[in-house]
Amino acid sequence: MKKIHIIAIVMIAIAAFILLTASKDVSTYATFEQAETSQARVKIAGQLVKNKEIIYNPSKDPNYFSFYISDDDGVEKQVILNQAKPQDFEMSESIVITGEMNDDIFYADSILLKCPSKYKTEEISIREVNG
Amino acid sequence: MDEVQYIGEHLLPGRIGQFLIIFGFVTALLSAVSYFYATQHRDTPEQRSWKTLGRWSFILHGLSFLTVIGLIFYMMMNYMYEYKYVLEHVSDDLDFKYILSAFWEGQEGSFLLWMFWHIILGFIFLKNKSRWESPVMSILALIQLVIATMLLGVHIEIGEFVYRIGSSPMVLLRDTMNIPLFQNAEYVSLLKGNGLNPLLQNYWMTIHPPTLFLGFASVAMPFCFTIAGLWTGDHKGAMKSVLSWSLFSSGILGSGILMGGAWAYVALTFGGYWAWDPVENASLVPWLMLIGGLHTNYIAVNTDRSIKATYLFYILSFVLILYSTFLTRSGILGETSAHAFTEMGLEWQLVALVLIFLFLGIGVFIAKAKTIVEKEREESIYSREFWLFIGSLVLFFSSAIITASTSLPVFNTIASYFSPGYIGKVINDPIPHYNKYQLWIAVFISVISAVTLFMRYNAKDKKQLSGKFLKHIAIAAVGGILLTVLYKYFLNLGNWQHHLLMFACGFSIIASLDYLFGILKGNLRLGASALSHFGFSVMIVGSLAAGLNERHVSNNTFIFGDLFTGEDANKYVKLLKNKPLFMNDQWVTYEGDTLVGHTRSYDISIASDKNGTDKYYVRPNVVYTNDFSKIAATNPATKMFLEKDLFTNIAALHPSLQDAQFAKEMQDTIEFNDYVLRKGTPLYLDSLKNYEVNLIGYSHFPTHPEYRISESELGIEAQIQVKDHMLDTVYKINPALGLKGNLIYTFPVKSNEMETVFKLDEKLFDQFYTPEQSLDYKDFIIQDRGIIQFNDVSIRLVGFSENIEHKQYIKEEKDIAVAALLEISAPGLNKSLAPVYIIRGNRPLSIKEYIPELGLHIRFSQIDPENGNFYFKVAQDKRDDLSLPLAIANNVDRTDYVIFEARIFPGINFFWLGSIVMLFGLFLALYQRNKSR
Structure with missing residues (x-):
């Protein structure tokens, strides 16, 4: 057996080991219930609850942004994010937040929005007819 | 049903375009087949005619698609909104300089851009009259053929199913949907273009896609040569001929990726140049594969070893380009990517694109691998080729690990296909996840690349190492330690793994410099690889410095103090207009803003004290939507210093300024x-x-x-x-x-x-300007040149004019009109006036003059020609006791502020400098290679 083969096998072993250990880096999207029981840092995917209050008052505190989302089980919880409100927040189709649950409030430190309308508008705009 | 006769449609360019797409598809097929036969019959007289046919078909194919591209530009520049692609990407108010960006904003346009570069590369290759023409062009034409299916836009009915093949940019809007609008014969004049997303309206969108797609397209060439080499059995010849193309491709694709990073860093608010986003990884991975192949290619050229490995690397890098196309365009990434791409509805066609070339490449390799004769005897661990090969293996594993993680959404989709209840997994924190593995890759690459510089090809044992090998290694090791210490003097280095990486980079930097100046005496002719490796290590030092030391400085320590715990509690700060705020040892002031077009720029000054010492400005801006109803995008501003960058952004404004x-x-x-x-x-x-x-x-x-x-x-x-x-x-x-x-x-x-x-x-x-009916006019009768004294105003009649210039006078026929020329003098005011007297059909009329400053009303009311008397009426507004x-x-929200975000990226210039040097090394190697041949 050539030395290079040995090295290659060792590398494959390392790579396999890496991929195995990486399994703890991944998880499924959690629900609020799981976040509450685990008390761990989790990712939650959900929809913005549009009829509940969205608070971002930069005059008072530019680092406080609060809103409600409903997770895959339909559970609605308040989310607080120490960030400015992202552009087109209300138009988002789904929201992914990362953070922890504490006292029935989800404290998020990162947010990802999926806004299909951002890059494409399905509707056709019609010119305003003048006169 | 009646067909509506539409007015204002331009059907000709679309019809020509659609014909040319089909024609280009057919000629690609013809070219691929002809070149195939030319290759199969390469040793027979038939070869020549097959080759000529293949060549002309490819030229026709190229010209067809170049015309298609030209037609789309023509349609865009003339705002032919009846075409769906034009409607979706252009609008009346789109700045002409963004027409290129609008062209490749959409899927169809970017496929065309990709094909465009294949055509250009093909033409250049043809011009060189290479002996590889037939097999290489056969494969290139096949690639074009498969990509062209993405643009066909034909529907095939099999039973009750309708299969759509490709999406044509020539399709009419009214053929894509059925809405009442199309009952209107003049619907075209009612359409309004969607235009280009404001986020994409910048010069990056003009330069990044063509560079990246040239990179993508150029990766096809090593793949074509690989198939050609395996096909014809001239492996050594293929190894020699492909090297220039691989160098070119590595340089261009690398530049494209780097530009993407620069765009994200400078113009977008992603807050960094690299975020291990799936879309970014998808273009990095083929590049890593290509670099791996480039190194084994050098081994093959110099020692006749590693030919198989080179072939595999080139096959994989091209397949990974196709895979990245699949990842980014199929929508499979879902919410795992910050980059949004629209779905085309052609997922299976994209899968086919990847699989066709994967099977072709691997199939040809397996069938022909036994024709490759490599040296039997094993390479010695003291030889350069041994360690180059190890380095390439490291790169292979680097790409394999990144691909595995990036493909998680693909695994999820496949898993849920087989068991519908499967819940997909996601990476919790992508950046640390990727960094912790790639850190080791960077350590290995740095060390191996440094050590191999002092080794020789074909060395068999220890004695053949350069005599001073150990001395050079010792110099590099000491230098590496010194650089690490130096780094730590200025910046934070974190955990031991980062210390090790810094040492490895320092080791490599010193070794490269030692090699370039100590051994080559600064002669760059042979130093391209050392230069590239030097650049790589400097780049990694830059990413260590910026990544580990990047921090938000937009927080006011005076105000917040210990109120918040948690390091990221305050990323943003409120800057009131003209109220300096102290942050990061400097005074930051929002001084004002200016609106130009749809962009409002904010002048933020930064000074080291309140008196404005060492003051400079940063000017981040916000861009409004076309109707000014909302803010569409914010553009950060980055101030570059030698040792760091200051990144600033307007994170928010008062809500009333964000939304009309x-x-x-x-x-x-x-x-x-x-x-x-x-x-x-x-x-x-x-x-x-x-x-x-x-x-x-x-x-x-x-x-x-x-x-x-x-x-x-x-x-x-x-x-x-x-x-x-x-x-x-x-x-x-x-x-x-x-x-x-x-x-x-x-x-x-x-x-x-x-x-x-x-x-x-x-x-x-009403109080100020007394209405006419409430005025208390006083009558005055004077003669020519007479004076009226009214309170403290004196009015002198100086003459008459029949040339009436009074604004309110509208001349009618038979009017007899005369204006009295008056000179008014009051304290602090002298003025000439001309009230008008008119006789219109026996009725006397007058048009008054008014002096707002004095509140004075003057009418020329009557003429008594017999006595030479002129009648005036004068009144004045009552303003003396005006309340x-x-x-x-009160308690109205302040709106004169910006929510300001500022971050520093220390040492970021090492990253840019290093990456530019690395790419320069690749182009230098290409230049040397072409010169020596």
């Missing part, structure tokens, strides 16, 4: 209280006891920024001073009223400092 709808709602909810203000009698507001409001006077020429002199017939401004006894400052407030037609417009003034709005009551207008009706609202 909200502003209106807010305006309607302001509650005003009514007050009456008199000259000489200060007013104290109930809610704001420290404010003393004084009326100073009036002006007829309002200075309010929204007041337009040209639009208003009369204007009035109240000059109010508010004294703040607490701060001992005086604010000047000048609210105004304007008359236009019968409508009075109010121009309120908002003082952000006092959080108060002042508004004049419309009643002031100012005023509405005041």
Whole structure:
């Protein structure tokens, strides 16, 4: 057996080991219930609850942004994010937040929005007819 | 059913275009097949005619698609919204310089861009008259053929299913949907283009995609050569011929990826140049594979080993390019990527694209691998090729690990395909996840690349190492330690793994410099690889420095203190206009803003003290949507220093400035209280006891920024001073009223400092400008050159004119009209006036003159020619005891602020410098290679 083969096998072993250990880096999207029981840092995917209050008052505190989302089980919880409100927040189709649950409030430190309308508008705009 | 006869459609370019797409598809097929036979019959006389046919078919194919691209530009530049692709990417107000960006914003356009580069590369290759023409062009034509299917836009019915093949950019909007609009024969004139996303309206969108796609396209060449080499059996020849193309491709693809990073860093608010986003990884991975192949290619050229490995690397890098196309365009990444790509509905076609070339490449490799004769004897561990090969293996595993993680959404989709209840997994924190593995890759690459510099090809044992091998290694090791210490003097290095990486980079930097200047004496002819490796290590040092030391500086330590725990609690800070704020040892002031087009730029000054020492400006901006109703995008501004970058961004504005709808709602909810203000009698507001409001006077020429002199017939401004006894400052407030037609417009003034709005009551207008019916005219009779004395105004009659210039006079036939020329003098005012006397059909009329400053009304009311008497009527507005009706609202939100985000990236220039040197090394190697051949 050539030395290079040995090295290659060792590398494959390392790579396999890496991929195995990486399994703890991944998880499924959690629900609020799981976040509450685990008390761990989790990712939650959900929809913005549009009829509940969205608070971002930069005059008072530019680092406080609060809103409600409903997770895959339909559970609605308040989310607080120490960030400015992202552009087109209300138009988002789904929201992914990362953070922890504490006292029935989800404290998020990162947010990802999926806004299909951002890059494409399905509707056709019609010119305003003048006169 | 009646066919509607549509008006205003331009059907010809679309029909030509659709024909050319089909024609280009057919000629690609013809070219691929002809070249195939030319290769198969390469040793027979038939070869020549097959080759000629293949060549001309490819040229026709190329010309067809170049024309298709030209037609789309033609349609875009003429705003032919009847075409779906034009409607989706162009709008009337799109700046012409963004027409290129609009072209490749969509899927169809970017496929065309990709094909464009294949065509150009193919033409260049043909011009070189290479002996590899037939097999290489056969594969290139096949690639074009498969990509062209993406643009066919044909529907095939099999049974009850309709399969769509490709999406044509030539499709008419009315063929894609069925809506009532198309009942209107003139629907075209009603269409409005969607235009280019404001986020993409910058020069990066003009330069990044063509570079990246040239990179993508160029990866096809090593793949074509690989198949050609395996096909013809001339492996050594293939290894030699492909090397220039691989160098070119590595350089261009690398530049494209780097530009993407620079775009994200400079122009977008992603907050960094690299985020291990799936879309970014998808273009990095083929590049890593290609670099692996490039190294084994060098081994193959120099030692006749590693030919198989080179072939595999090139096959994989091209397949990974196709895989990245699949990942980014199929929508499979879902919410795992910050980059949004629209779905085309062609997922299976994209899968086929990847699989066709994967099977072709691997299939040909397996079938022909036994024809490759490599040296039997094993390479020695003291030889350069041994370690180059190990380095390539490291790169292979680097790409394999990145691909595995990036493909998680693909695994999820496949898993849920087989077991529908499967819940997909996601990476919790992508950046640390990727970094912790790639850190080791960087360590290995740095060390191996440094050590191999001092080794020789084909060395068999220890003795053949360069005599001073150990000395050079020792120098590099000591240098690496010194550089690590030096780094730590300035910046933070974190955990031991980062220390190790820094040492490895320092080791490599010193070794490369030692090699370049100590051994090559600065002669770059042989130093391209050393230069590239030097660049790589410098780049990694830059990413260590910036990544580990990047931090938000937009927080005010004075205000927040210990109120917040958690390091990221305050990323943003509120900057009030003209109120300097202390952050990161500097005074930051929002000084003002300017609106140009749809972009509002903010002037933020940064100085080392309050007096403005070492002051400089950063100018981040926000871009409004076309109708100004909302902010569409924010563009950061980055100030570059030698040792660090300062990244600044407007994270938010007052909600009323972000959204016109909200502003209106807010305006309607302001509650005003009514007050009456008199000259000489200060007013104290109930809610704001420290404010003393004084009326100073009036002006007829309002200075309010929204007041337009040209639009208003009369204007009035109240000059109010508010004294703040607490701060001992005086604010000047000048609210105004304007008359236009019968409508009075109010121009309120908002003082952000006092959080108060002042508004004049419309009643002031009637008080100030007495209506005609309430005027108390006095009659005067004078002779020519006579003088009227009215209060402190003297009016002298100096003559007459039949040439009437009065604005309100509209001439009618048979009018007898004469204007009296008057000279008015009052304290501080001299003026000439010409009131008009008219006899219109036996009726006497007069048109008055008015002096707003004096409130003086003068009519020329009658002429008595017999006695030479002239009759005038004069009246004056009663303003002496004017009380100012005023509405005041307090506790109104301040809006004169920006929510400011600032971060520093220390040492980031090492990253850019290093990556540029690395790419320069690749191009230098290409230059040397082409020169020596």
